[in-house]
Amino acid sequence: MCQDALKNKDLSLTLKDLHLTDSGVYTCTVYNKDGHMLLQKSVTLSVRDFQVEMMTVTQGERSVLIPFKVTDDLPQDVKVEWKLTYPEETMIHLYESSKKQHLSQDPVYTGHTEMDEDPLKTKDLSLTLKDLHLTDSGVYTCTVYNKDGHMLLQKSVTLSVKETPDTGVQKIDTSDAQETPNTAVQQGDTDQETTQRDADVEHGDTPGTGWGNTVTGWVSQKGGQAVAQSGRNGTGV
Incomplete structure (x- = not known):
């Protein structure tokens, strides 16, 4: 806090070296000498892990793993959302730990996505995207919320799906070719x-x-x- 908080009228608190476990509700209360409350303020702090990665794959590949592994233990009552956030926002996969359910939120992605069966146990929130097409290019964002709806973690991955490269090799049809005997003699x-x-x-x-x-x-x-x-x-x- 400020060295002379009353003189500066600044009761702010500085929290250093933040970790995911520092998320929560912080309350400041001011009392008079008789113990009567004069002021009170609460602030909800959400510490999140925001990461951005880029990946490039080729059209026609059977699947791609969009990685997201965590090191800290997560609360049991969390919700994990994978969204396509660019070029348009679409919910593509939802995991609710309280219901132990994996849900695809958009019909386009039904059977097209997959996560670990128990991602909280394995600490692996990665998303598998299947049957890749050029239109799958975009920004994919995973967000983890606690039971109160406060954000705990977030990661974004930019996925670029490229066309299958042209090898430049042309196939020549020789089915109609006939062998011409060499009958020239010197x-x-x-x-x-x-x-x-x-x-x-x-x-x-x-x-x-x-x-x-x-x-x-x-x-x-x-x-x-x-x-x-x-x-x-x-x-x-």
Whole structure:
């Protein structure tokens, strides 16, 4: 308090190093020397934990966990509200500890949200948002109230849902493509084929028959040269 409260007419109280447990009703009463009350004033103090986070997810993801874990013990008779506060205010999930009930307050979010079954026991007030769409982007705020409706805790998370990135890979339809055989033979290979046939005749072999090395009617590309393929019989391989 002020050093000379009566002279300064300032009866204010300064409370230092605040904790969540400092929430409550503070009353100042002034008495005369006979003990009769002269003045009285009450102030309700609510100490809250306000946090802001940002999260980015991709459209089409099955779910996202919007985290909110507390360290202090909470009263048993509390109400936990999750709201979409931007771009428009919508109640999306409500937990009432006195009734042990989880309620979705807007039909759009029915089956779309989920919290821990007993969040006061686990101290986990996180919200799971399912089946994400671009329209789920916004500011989500969780507020905890005591049984008298006084705010105890609050946290806001900005959620940004992005479109699925384009990989830039195009699928080419090859169902109608046909293989074109390579039948081009260089001049050198044609000369070798003629020489081989001449050699077969000279040795008594009929060109294209017997066990001579005959050239089939197709080639394969190897090392930039057309290589003639040979078979072990006159009908080719």
